[in-house]
Amino acid sequence: MLGWSINLFRVFGIRLAMHFSFLLLLAYVAWEGWADSGWTGVAWSLAFVAMLFTCIVMHELGHSLTARHFGINVRRILLLPIGGMAEFDSIPREPRLALLVTLAGPAVNFALVVLLWAFVRPPAGGMLGDVPLNFRGFLYGLWFVNLIMGSFNLLPVFPMDGGRILRSLLAMRQPYLRATFWAATIGKVLAVVGIVLMAVRWHNPLGAVLFAFILLAGEMEYRSVKRREEAQARWDVMLRRVYGVPAGSRDEARIELLHGPN
Numbered sequence: 001m002l003g004w005s006i007n008l009f010r011v012f013g014i015r016l017a018m019h020f021s022f023l024l025l026l027a028y029v030a031w032e033g034w035a036d037s038g039w040t041g042v043a044w045s046l047a048f049v050a051m052l053f054t055c056i057v058m059h060e061l062g063h064s065l066t067a068r069h070f071g072i073n074v075r076r077i078l079l080l081p082i083g084g085m086a087e088f089d090s091i092p093r094e095p096r097l098a099l100l101v102t103l104a105g106p107a108v109n110f111a112l113v114v115l116l117w118a119f120v121r122p123p124a125g126g127m128l129g130d131v132p133l134n135f136r137g138f139l140y141g142l143w144f145v146n147l148i149m150g151s152f153n154l155l156p157v158f159p160m161d162g163g164r165i166l167r168s169l170l171a172m173r174q175p176y177l178r179a180t181f182w183a184a185t186i187g188k189v190l191a192v193v194g195i196v197l198m199a200v201r202w203h204n205p206l207g208a209v210l211f212a213f214i215l216l217a218g219e220m221e222y223r224s225v226k227r228r229e230e231a232q233a234r235w236d237v238m239l240r241r242v243y244g245v246p247a248g249s250r251d252e253a254r255i256e257l258l259h260g261p262n
Contacts, residue, residue: 005078014064015076016057025049025081048141055109055145056084059153062108067092067101093176099168102161109150116143157187157214158221177229184222191215 005017026049033045057077064074064086073089092098120140156162163183170179194211198204 011057011061011077012065014061014068014074016079017076018079019081021081022079047138051138051142052145053079053084055112055142055149058108058112059105059149060084060086062104062106063101064088066104070097070101072101095168095171098171099165102164102168105161106150106153109146109153112146113143113150116146119143155190156183157190158184158218160214163187163218163221177225180222180225184218187218188215191218 004020006020008016008018010016026046029045029049030042033041033043035041037044056079060077064077067086067088068074070092072092075087075089078085078087092101116139120136120143153160154162154165156166158164166186167176167179167183170182174182191211191214195208195215198207198211
């Protein structure tokens with residue numbers, strides 16, 4: 001499914017791609033804008049989506065450029081209707097490195113919040129729906145989106161950055177798989193609370209669906225890490241049997257096993 005995408009262009013040498021379902025989002029937003037204010041509504045709605053996903057790309061570039069600085073190759077940044085996703089060749093396992101890569105995304109959003117504060121004035125209602133359709137209103141929308149995006153991503157749940165930050169902090173004191181288990185468990189508990197609040201207190205079905213997705217994402221993250229850990233354990237056993245090397249030497253042994261001795 002993620003292969004159904006359109007390559008757009010490169011940013012800092014990183015390929016930017018758009019999933020085909022993103023076009024459905026644009027069509028829906030344009031229709032909503034037309035129903036509200038005609039062609040003016042269409043232009044404003046599409047401009048807002050373009051602004052929103054520009055912020056998402058900048059967020060993902062924060063992750064990507066930091067990862068590349070530490071020698072991790074970035075395949076692409078993929079735009080989806082629910083946000084963006086940076087695809088790395090490998091996920092950093094060293095807790096401090098993973099923490100830096102993860103924090104870089106929200107840091108971009110909060111840097112934009114600080115820079116834009118001098119140019120924005122909140123509308124009387126204080127909400128995005130009260131923003132006037134002019135340049136100052138556009139800047140306020142940009143400020144508001146980055147504030148919400150940076151804050152929401154710090155929630156300690158997967159697949160948000162906060163879940164990965166929590167795992168990195170836990171992994172500094174315990175094994176990676178156990179850290180993932182506790183981070184995923186905490187995230188799932190918070191997701192259940194979010195579902196209840198959205199469905200019962202605020203009567204927001206879309207919000208309940210979002211937290212249901214977060215609940216599933218936590219379990220998927222733990223199962224994925226567990227499969228990788230089990231596969232790595234089997235690989236280590238095979239290397240010890242074939243070469244008689246300790247697990248700490250597995251990288252050199254893997255090269256010799258794949259390519260043969262010199």
